Amino acid sequence: MGNKEQHFFSRIEGKRDELVALTRDLIRIPTLNPPGEFYRDICEYLDRRLSACGFQTKLIRASGTPGDCEKYPRWNILARREGAREGECVHFNSHIDVVTIGQGWTRDPFGGELVDGKIYGRGACDMKGGLATSIIAVEAFLEVWPDFSGAIEISGTADEETGGFGGVAYLSEQGYFSPKRVQHVIIPEPLHKDRVCLGHRGVFWAEIKTRGRIAHGSMPFLGDCAVRHMGAVMAEMEASLYPALAAKRTDMPVIPEGARQSTMNINSIHGGQAEPEAGFTGLPSPVVPDHCKMIVDRRFLMEENIEDVEAELRGVLDKVQAKRENFRYDFTPIHSVNPSMTAKDAPVVTTVAAAIEAVLDKKAEYVVSPGTYDQKHIDRIGRMKNCIAYGPGILDLAHQPDEYIVVDDMIASAKVMGLALAELLTGPSPQN
Numbered sequence: 471m472g473n474k475e476q477h478f479f480s481r482i483e484g485k486r487d488e489l490v491a492l493t494r495d496l497i498r499i500p501t502l503n504p505p506g507e508f509y510r511d512i513c514e515y516l517d518r519r520l521s522a523c524g525f526q527t528k529l530i531r532a533s534g535t536p537g538d539c540e541k542y543p544r545w546n547i548l549a550r551r552e553g554a555r556e557g558e559c560v561h562f563n564s565h566i567d568v569v570t571i572g573q574g575w576t577r578d579p580f581g582g583e584l585v586d587g588k589i590y591g592r593g594a595c596d597m598k599g600g601l602a603t604s605i606i607a608v609e610a611f612l613e614v615w616p617d618f619s620g621a622i623e624i625s626g627t628a629d630e631e632t633g634g635f636g637g638v639a640y641l642s643e644q645g646y647f648s649p650k651r652v653q654h655v656i657i658p659e660p661l662h663k664d665r666v667c668l669g670h671r672g673v674f675w676a677e678i679k680t681r682g683r684i685a686h687g688s689m690p691f692l693g694d695c696a697v698r699h700m701g702a703v704m705a706e707m708e709a710s711l712y713p714a715l716a717a718k719r720t721d722m723p724v725i726p727e728g729a730r731q732s733t734m735n736i737n738s739i740h741g742g743q744a745e746p747e748a749g750f751t752g753l754p755s756p757v758v759p760d761h762c763k764m765i766v767d768r769r770f771l772m773e774e775n776i777e778d779v780e781a782e783l784r785g786v787l788d789k790v791q792a793k794r795e796n797f798r799y800d801f802t803p804i805h806s807v808n809p810s811m812t813a814k815d816a817p818v819v820t821t822v823a824a825a826i827e828a829v830l831d832k833k834a835e836y837v838v839s840p841g842t843y844d845q846k847h848i849d850r851i852g853r854m855k856n857c858i859a860y861g862p863g864i865l866d867l868a869h870q871p872d873e874y875i876v877v878d879d880m881i882a883s884a885k886v887m888g889l890a891l892a893e894l895l896t897g898p899s900p901q902n
């Protein structure tokens with residue numbers, strides 16, 4: 471390790487208090503999504519911070535995207551700093567939204583409390599801690615390597631938790647994520663300081679409806695129960711589909727281990743009459759349900775394709791139809807995302823892996839996320855294959871009560887990020 475790298479590491483350590491303060495400030499802006507609150511506020515905060523260290527900034531509203539309205543506009547910030555000469559651009563992308571608080575907190579969810587080296591709050595780990603880490607890493611990098619080549623970009627984007635349409639998808643459609651202007655993308659999602667996340671599994675959501683006929687509940691034989699038909703669908707899923715999914719193993723290094731196969735969640739079932747309004751004290755009326763609806767959430771692998779996933783589900787329904795009288799169904803795909811996996815020898819992967827090894831003195835672990843994140847849009851719309859998720863934080867804590875981030879982990883990740891910048895933007899062997 472050269473002198474400049476050592477100097478850079480001590481700069482990062484010297485910025486510990488600043489890193490804590492920045493993380494706490496970000497947590498204290500309660501950017502809850504849905505509905506999408508305070509996006510403008512957090513973008514203005516980031517604008518002030520990044521403008522102060524030489525970034526050109528743009529606040530971009532994703533007008534007309536899902537959820538965007540006058541009350542809850544979808545604001546994003548894109549900041550770019552040019553280097554001393556031509557070169558490649560490294561982009562750090564973080565989402566600025568957080569999910570609902572939920573029950574069970576013992577800390578103030580928007581207080582940013584610092585206790586025993588951990589900062590608590592909604593979004594601490596997913597992913598305001600990662601955003602703060604990338605900003606501190608870049609600021610320290612600029613102090614040590616002011617004459618770098620190429621460019622650095624930092625974006626804070628909306629709506630990742632609800633699909634990313636008003637965030638990274640929109641910016642990709644507008645051409646901001648394209649191989650022409652950005653060459654390396656690092657998304658500081660909380661996959662942990664020693665892991666390079668190459669991508670994610672695919673998603674296929676569908677709505678299954680069974681139909682019946684309404685009748686008096688005392689004479690169900692005069693009607694046709696749509697809920698019993700759905701019961702037959704579930705029995706068939708248990709008998710043939712779930713064992714088949716469990717048998718489909720993948721070479722993708724998905725974490726946790728349980729997700730290293732095809733999976734399917736039954737997201738919801740609704741059948742028969744609607745639930746009464748809260749406070750209604752009467753009884754339900756006796757009727758045979760004439761409709762039942764199920765939403766399934768199937769997660770699939772690089773080794774599968776969407777057409778086969780869909781055909782497999784339709785096959786379950788056809789099997790039930792073949793052996794069950796009066797079985798009628800509708801099947802409607804409602805959402806899908808292809809799996810994404812960056813090659814292990816892609817430059818951003820090898821660079822960050824080497825930086826992890828240098829900082830933590832251990833080999834980087836390569837992982838794939840069980841669920842999707844904004845890489846899907848960068849891959850599919852932006853057509854960029856040189857993208858990873860890398861950031862501090864324990865993935866299991868995301869969306870949980872008492873979510874926190876460990877300050878030491880942020881410090882370690884900031885060193886990794888800065889070292890990766892040095893490698894990518896100051897030549898193959900940084901000048902010492």
Ligand SMILES: [Zn+2]
Pocket residue numbers: 565596597630659660843
């Ligand atoms: Zn996240």
